[in-house]
């Protein structure tokens with residue numbers, strides 16, 4: 001019934017009274033009011049005035065109905081501890097490739113290396129359940145495709161020169177606007193699912209995450225549509241993942257990278273590596289030239305531009 005109330009509000013040409021809505025849907029006015037209240041609690045922008053209820057179409061709400069053709073795969077939560085947890089349960093229960101869990105805010109958002117991802121209202125927080133039919137050795141393909149697709153999307157949206165820091169953060173200068181976290185489950189040598197969580201600082205103020213975090217709003221001024229960013233990202237990401245091979249994805253990543261050709265420090269558990277970042281290979285490892293002129297591959301770690 002809640003979805004039917006929402007659908008009726010979306011289709012209405014102007015404000016519609018609780019009584020008229022109830023009559024159309026065969027329920028009481030009080031019942032309509034209860035559903036409107038529940039919708040508002042989910043973050044749905046329903047306003048009420050002297051002529052009745054109306055839906056603010058311009059509001060930046062991320063409801064499944066705003067993603068035509070994908071409604072069945074989108075799961076929206078106004079607030080949740082972490083979209084990673086919900087996506088993991090869904091993936092275990094067989095959720096299909098492309099399932100998307102989106103939250104308005106997270107109370108226990110997780111970052112890489114057991115860090116917290118501050119997830120206030122105004123940011124974009126989602127986890128995709130992917131079943132890319134890849135060998136484990138190529139599981140990095142969707143993650144590199146995602147960071148390149150997001151950098152392109154944000155550059156288009158905000159006109160700021162966002163670049164990917166190896167492996168998958170997105171920065172403007174030294175300010176981080178996007179982080180990505182992946183969790184994989186494999187059966188033998190094949191990826192069964194890869195859950196890819198993406199946090200984008202859009203209209204929030206991520207100051208509590210530290211001086212090196214910033215949002216689109218802070219960097220470019222003005223408010224941005226999370227809905228347009230997500231739509232743009234999904235179109236680019238799926239075109240790349242499904243239309244390009246791993247080598248092509250890595251070339252696209254290189255074209256969006258800010259790390260290559262720069263001195264870097266990579267902190268791995270037990271080892272700090274310093275040198276010049278030259279390239280990435282097709283496995284996603286960073287090719288580093290050390291001060292003595294030798295070269296090596298770094299496959300994981302926390303990378304800092306120096």
Ligand code: BTN
Nearest residue numbers: 082109110111112179180197199
């Ligand atoms: C990082 O840079 O450390 C990765 C941050 C990943 C944050 C996203 S927000 C959506 C998803 N849910 C989480 O709890 N984390 C990821």
